Amino acid sequence: MNGAVDLPLGQAELSFEATGGSRVRRSVLPSGVRVLSEQVPGSRSATIGFWVAVGSRDEQHADASGPASLGSTHFLEHLLFKGTPSRTALDIAISFDAVGGEHNALTAKEYTCYYAKVQDRDLPMAITVLADMFTSSLLDPGEFETERGVILEELSMAGDDPADVANERFFQAVLGAHPLGRPIGGNTGTIQAATRGAVAEHYRANYRPQDLVVSVAGAVDHDELIAELGRALTAGGWNLDEPGEPVARRAILPAALAPGQPLTVVERPTEQVNLLLGAPALVATDERRVTMSVLNAIFGSGMSSRLFQQIRERRGLAYSVYSFAPAYSDAGLFGMYAGCAPAKAGTVALLMREELDRLARDGVTADELRRAAGQLAGASALALEDSDTRMSRLGRSELTLGEFVDLDEALRRVARVTVDDVQALASDLAAQPFSLVAVGAIDESAFTGAADQLAPSTDVA
Template identity: 45%
Template sequence: MPRPQAASSGALRQGRTSSAASVPAVRRTRLPGGLRVVTEHIPSVHSASVGVWVNVGSRDEGRSVAGAAHFLEHLLFKATPTRTAVQIAQAVDAVGGELNAFTSREHTCYYAHVLDSDLELAVDLVADVVLNGRCEPDDVEVERDVVLEEIAMRDDDPEDTLGDVFLSAMFGDHPVGRPVVGSVASIAGMTRSQLHSFHVRRYTPDRMVVAVAGNIEHDEVVRLVRRHFGRHLVRGRSPVAPRKGAGRVAGRPTLELVKRDAEQTHLSLGVRTPGRHWEHRWALSVLNTALGGGLSSRLFQQIRETRGLAYSVYSTVDTFADTGALSIYAGCQPERFDEVVRVTTDILADVARDGITADECRIAKGSLRGGLVLGLEDSGSRMNRIGRSELNFGEHRTIADTLSKIDEVTIDEVNAVARQLLTRPFGAAVLGSVRSKRSLPKPLQQIAG
């Protein structure tokens, strides 16, 4: 539920330090009902980020309720038994905080970012919304219109539209191939009863993780969680194990074409990868960075810097429990599209055959190390890291351990991953004023079959 972030206000309390140097920064407690509490103490900040992570996303929906997880995420902020939507907004605005949520294909997160002195309020608000959101019929109709507007906004953004179409081309009927927001038809037809049932059945403590990072103490967080989760902490359940997925994706990737009058033609091209539990995932990250993850990457240098064919070109990796995708995006003027496709596919063929160079590997590893550390300089990013780690892996690797994993990647491993993945069948999505699949460049016609 998007909300503007307010300016900070109020007094800061003095930073606290751990009572013993031996106390780990990340701590974990399991409460009755299978609820897990994970915290990271960061004494150098004056903030706290609180997230309730639910192991439910769009891949858990049936087709008749496509978009339910995202719809529900909006709806729960509208009212609880003790607060109206206005009161929820006023409570967080009064302390200069942020209250928000997001839904992905495999989980949903409700979070608050506040001053450390307002930790209890943050736990109270997030727990109240997640556990007690009422799904009132009138609110369902209001948020239905909001979600439909969000779908329309997605459709107006070529990159957002292409992202959903590309995953559909890559994964077909597999649940991760469906848009998180659902469709106009599924949202228009969804009932209050369906949303309420989704909430009651899916939002159980054994599927939840409370992640808190900042200038906080673990024992205090556990005490607050016990208080505000109260009657939901019923014994007899164990935490749901990290998601493993449904196995291999059936069929081959395809080509999807979205015809639209536009100033640019947009391309996403990629291959399937193993999921996030793959032993070579760090080498895949290095390969992705060398291909299109930075200013010195091959795609950026060849397509933008050397030839000036496109303003935006990059590669990315999407990983899920059981599968993933390595993809390249480029947007260019229609008359340059054929050359962009040719240069892109030539680069991928070169890397599949000859691999990347030692310098490219060194630069990519340095980029990953720096990006990891710089990206974890605030409590919100730390909260995201420990929440995802608990849900996805059931364990927590230190930053030093992660940096070590990157350092251990060898050029031979990266190039073996390149040979394995970049010789797989490609999938693609194209958006723009293209007449038909037969008018596309030959490499894309080969995907279409």
Template identity: 55%
Template sequence: MNHPVPLPLEAPDTSFLTSGGAFVRRTVLPSGVRVLTEAMPGASSTSLGFWVGVGSRDERDGQYGSTHFLEHLLFKGTRTRSALDIAISFDSVGGEHNAATAKEYTCYYARVRDADVPMAVSVIGDMVTGSVLDDAAFDIERGVILEELAMAADDPADVAGEAFFAAAFDGHALGRPIGGTPESIRAVQRDEVLAHYREHYAPNGIVVTAAGAIDHDRFCELVETVFQGAPNAAPLARRTPQPVADPAIPKLSVVHRPTEQVSMLRGSQGLDLRDERRPVLSVLNAVLGGGMSSRLFQEVRERRGLAYAVSSFAPAYLDNGAFGVYAGCAPDNVAGVVEIVDAEFRRMVDDGITSDELRRAKGQIEGALTLSLEDSDARMTRLGRSELGTGEFTDLATALERVDRVTTDDVLELARDLLTRPTITSVVGAVQQDELAAAIGIGG
């Protein structure tokens, strides 16, 4: 396979063999539910997930935090199972089950022995389709979520990350925190969360994926049982891009806290999921801050000892993304670390990367990609993100080929675009905004 496989919504059945010998099948059920499986030879366990194409960015006024709130509530009981019944179902077979809310999707997932797949499909399917959102459970879980937000608020790195995204996507739904805020969680009412549930959890908006020891036809039968009685419908259209305007000026956000260490993020808006330069970005990211041999790790930590942790990151969404650097350092070192980050940005813009750095980055990326797909969870997740995101499946061989085609000129060209964009900086710790702004030459 040397090109992505399209996953058109109107195609009822698709199947293909991956480069590693795994067989992928996709079936659109009459209800509009999309089922994707990847059979892994030799596996004796299965990872499966029920995906809903709704995330925190899809919430309206009065609903902020509802997607994450709903994720919690779906574990609290259905018309036929209590919260304890759900927990016992997986504990009694040694299985794992959990959920994740992101900015663009929600996933309820499990990993079990192949013999326990029918149970996992039945239980998670019941959670997704039949939760009661009990009033008492709602009030209890509100307290749990407030504790979760409080825990995140005690982590300076989390706070710096939220401040970075709020500044990078100012005025856009991508800039909102996934879990909401303490104020929005205290204010949101059960009826609003219930309306969010009924609006977004229709069968034709749900994707079910599985990887490992799996028989596609039997798996489809199990999923059809979950949605028995649902009316025939076409799959829900995929998300429509809503691009974010580029920030016109650099931004600095400082949250003063009396901590021993400062958490700092510095970067800009990045590349979206559909951008053909993402393989180039992966190389740039690896060279700049993607490992212990990266430029920033070597310069900031190894040569100067200014930080324990330093790395770069590049999350992507359907219509935008971000790119930046994270560092944790003493308050007195923040300006120095920012100076080094900016110097490395300029060096990459002026000179790009060397052929030796390109070779090492490719080896790092290609090795990490290959190793990640030894895990059925990763393959199950790849299916869900492919279906809900770009609408195409990218095989490992295709991904490796794209990385292998990257040249030093490609990296230089991207650096001159990406690393010259208006810079966003978020800092949490014992620093003063005015002093830091003056030290790094940026307005507040």
């Protein structure tokens, strides 16, 4: 292929060759189910995912339209493994354990995925079991209460991890009341308040043929996949002959965000302070996402990055320090992280801010741009050695982007990024209102006098 491939919801069939000779095929079934496969030459295993474009951001507070669904997405992630009319929870576990396979699920802010990785000969089994789970979960009342306890323990475990706490508070600080600012897994209150009825309604409303995306990468034959999937979904009670249209993708207009919380301090008796500093950034479909990848590689990804060199190598103020840039359909973030001693937290926060200002003011060098392109090329190529990555690429392409961007095309886009592009984006980021989150043995006095220096920059252009 020579460029990106659009994935129109109304196009029934697509087929093309990707980098390395893999064959990508996509079918939109009459019922609205979307099936994507990437057949990788020489592969002896396959990874399969069942996706829905429903995540924690889609849960609702109670109102006139119905009961609260907060926590339902996380509940379903657990409950779909807990039995169907034809399989117990133990049966599901044994199906994969008996063949050395892996199976799990993940809840994200904008989607949920149930996935498995197996040998090629066991792919029909994986299709059958995942389809049974997806279509026919019992949501047993007893299992519901058992999983309530399990989820509360999971949240307690995350609450004991200061890095997890800092990450959750960072999203809340930057995104505020936007649904993306809510914790993915819910919190103790929402999980305790969740009812089986609300979770069952969430299941019925969002786990339908028109919601389902199935992606498979590795040793897979597309025609056999369609046949196996059809049999499995029909056995689960779905009428695949009933016409339906895939659900529309999310709107891509950036949301109007209220100003973030400037400073959040959570006191914990830890040896280190977990610091996060950042601001609103680009949405997932912004054309500058490629520039953001280059900027992030230069600024805070890897041991040669500016943050690593300035804060760890030259000053020895932190062991772990990096930047990141998650993106969603209508909002995104740019963040910087460091773990450091409480006495150094104020200094580290200012250094992170100053380094971004320097990037915005002075730009990057041609050599840095070249190294970033090489880093992105190598990391992308190595990641695609794993069928999990290829399966996820297919799923995210279908759910969010509406286009498949192959490795060659991705690298061409990186090669078109200029030093001016990076500096312009850095200037835009530096002008945003920043939020600082600190979790550890510290209080707000550690950042006294830093407010003005952490404020949006106006003199970096």
